[in-house]
Amino acid sequence: MINVAILGYGTVGSGVYEILDTNAQNIARKVGKAVSVRHVLDLRDFDTHPRKEIFTKNYDDILNDASVSIVVETIGGVEPAYTFTKKALLAGKSVVTSNKELVAKCGTELLAIAKEKNVNYLFEARVGGGIPIIRPLHKCLAANNVTEIFGILNGTTNYILTQMIHNNKSFEEALSEAQEKGYAERNPAADVEGHDACRKISILASLAFGEAQDSEKVYTEGITKITLDDVKLAGRLGYVIKLIGYTRHQNGKTLCRVSPMLIKKGTPLAMVEDVFNAIMVRGDSVGDVMFYGRGAGKLPTASAVLGDVLDIVSASENKNFIWSEGVIENCESHLEADGAMFIRADGVSIDEVRALFGEGCIFADSDEQVAFIAPAQKEAHMIEKINKLGDNVKSYIRVMQG
Numbered sequence: 060m061i062n063v064a065i066l067g068y069g070t071v072g073s074g075v076y077e078i079l080d081t082n083a084q085n086i087a088r089k090v091g092k093a094v095s096v097r098h099v100l101d102l103r104d105f106d107t108h109p110r111k112e113i114f115t116k117n118y119d120d121i122l123n124d125a126s127v128s129i130v131v132e133t134i135g136g137v138e139p140a141y142t143f144t145k146k147a148l149l150a151g152k153s154v155v156t157s158n159k160e161l162v163a164k165c166g167t168e169l170l171a172i173a174k175e176k177n178v179n180y181l182f183e184a185r186v187g188g189g190i191p192i193i194r195p196l197h198k199c200l201a202a203n204n205v206t207e208i209f210g211i212l213n214g215t216t217n218y219i220l221t222q223m224i225h226n227n228k229s230f231e232e233a234l235s236e237a238q239e240k241g242y243a244e245r246n247p248a249a250d251v252e253g254h255d256a257c258r259k260i261s262i263l264a265s266l267a268f269g270e271a272q273d274s275e276k277v278y279t280e281g282i283t284k285i286t287l288d289d290v291k292l293a294g295r296l297g298y299v300i301k302l303i304g305y306t307r308h309q310n311g312k313t314l315c316r317v318s319p320m321l322i323k324k325g326t327p328l329a330m331v332e333d334v335f336n337a338i339m340v341r342g343d344s345v346g347d348v349m350f351y352g353r354g355a356g357k358l359p360t361a362s363a364v365l366g367d368v369l370d371i372v373s374a375s376e377n378k379n380f381i382w383s384e385g386v387i388e389n390c391e392s393h394l395e396a397d398g399a400m401f402i403r404a405d406g407v408s409i410d411e412v413r414a415l416f417g418e419g420c421i422f423a424d425s426d427e428q429v430a431f432i433a434p435a436q437k438e439a440h441m442i443e444k445i446n447k448l449g450d451n452v453k454s455y456i457r458v459m460q461g
């Protein structure tokens with residue numbers, strides 16, 4: 060029998076409990092041992108819960124219970140999750156988490172403690188919700204030199220953009236629907252300003268390229284400035300707008316960025332809709348591999364958390380993923396990268412646009428505004444030219460190449 064403690068009985072924590080309860084027999088058959096929830100830590104009362112006796116408000120009940128070998132942390136945020144995690148690891152308990160913020164801020168330290176104590180600190184659920192990506196990246200694709208990872212890493216914003224693209228819904232209306240469905244973070248700014256996707260791509264970059272990417276230094280743009288005009292005009296050019304987390308490693312430098320991008324209709328990422336996430340991994344041997352699934356929601360996220368728990372139960376070796384401290388000189392600025400840009404402007408003629416951005420511009424059919432894709436060039440040069448158009452520019456959005 061393996062005893063587990065759950066910290067936080069919110070959306071994900073209660074999902075973990077529910078799956079362990081519902082699928083108990085199936086799980087025991089697969090991993091060869093029964094896995095049971097021994098304690099749940101939460102400040103609220105759960106007097107009507109069928110197993111109300113397992114709820115506690117005192118973390119020491121868990122820490123001092125030697126029969127608990129795995130702690131599932133689904134509290135979210137840095138504190139008290141950081142203190143609880145550190146204490147559990149130091150006490151020789153493995154910790155599994157869905158906490159993006161904590162792994163992004165303190166992952167390097169917590170992984171080092173786990174390694175020293177020969178226990179696990181695992182976080183499959185913190186990147187793609189229900190999609191298994193961390194273990195496949197680290198194990199199944201280990202023979203590859205991964206050169207690029209990019210994709211749709213946030214369910215809430217993908218849901219909002221899908222509603223804007225297909226149902227002409229306003230940003231606010233679509234956001235409140237996503238919140239009702241339990242996809243959004245406690246503070247939806249984390250979703251719509253791109254911070255959630257940023258934490259996820261930072262972790263993927265750290266894992267794939269072996270050096271910590273500080274999520275606070277990663278260039279991040281959300282979707283709050285995307286309008287229905289952008290969606291419509293991008294559509295006329297044959298593109299959809301998606302929030303993309305992007306990272307690549309070349310010539311010893313890592314570029315990491317989150318921003319809305321135009322994605323060519325009919326390509327795999329363009330077809331990822333609603334709350335679904337998709338992560339494309341480009342390896343030198345395997346080529347492109349795409350991971351697709353539900354990136355948010357109670358049971359999909361709990362399913363990924365339990366994937367880690369059961370991995371610990373079914374094998375004895377330590378499975379920690381390790382990366383070294385980040386070095387700022389090894390980060391490539393987004394301004395150095397080449398790329399095409401979608402630009403929407405008022406009061407500018409097609410001739411002026413061509414004179415500035417070159418003959419290769421592709422224009423959308425539009426009466427009132429000029430909307431076009433400027434051909435690929437270094438982003439610093441592109442932005443200099445955009446600035447020359449001043450307030451006439453209403454928006455500019457990067458375009459995914461190829």
Ligand code: HSE
Binds near residue numbers: 212213214
């Ligand atoms: N708020 C996140 C999302 C949940 O919408 O994708 C999963 O990290």
